[in-house]
Amino acid sequence: MAFAAKIYVSLKSTVSDPQGATVSGALSQLGFDSVKDVRVGKYITLHIDKSSQKEAESVVFNMCEQLLANTVIEEYSFELQEL
Amino acid sequence: MAFAAKIYVSLKSTVSDPQGATVSGALSQLGFDSVKDVRVGKYITLHIDKSSQKEAESVVFNMCEQLLANTVIEEYSFELQEL
Known part of the structure; x- marks a missing residue:
């Protein structure tokens, strides 16, 4: 069976996000206040x-833990959909 | 009203993705075949x-078009949730 996985990796909320701050500043300069x-x-x-x-979920979980996310500073979630 | 937006930006399928290829190679080396x-x-x-x-959707759409996505090579989608 083939599955499509969507994996979302983001910095933990306690970790500073300079890229986010830069985007926030750029949005503000473009006139997008209230963001x-x-x-x-x-x-x-x-x-x-x-x-x-179940097996696919287990493999994606292991991929996240071992490579896709740095679990010290990042958190992740994922969705699987059968194709 | 406050909304949380989740925005997903990805390269169009016709555009080469070297970062994806690198991750794919790394997963393969770690023993994750079938990916x-x-x-x-x-x-x-x-x-x-x-x-x-509706207004929040319109603003997020404009942010994506103007800054968050490069619509020449990227596509995006987003979800809004009221807080």
């Missing part, structure tokens, strides 16, 4: 072939 | 104050 708490993370999509949804 | 089509994009979250959901 705050801008945080910039990663949005990773991939396809995976596994025999069950 | 393909890895694409890496941006996941932007922010809070916005507007008087209606």
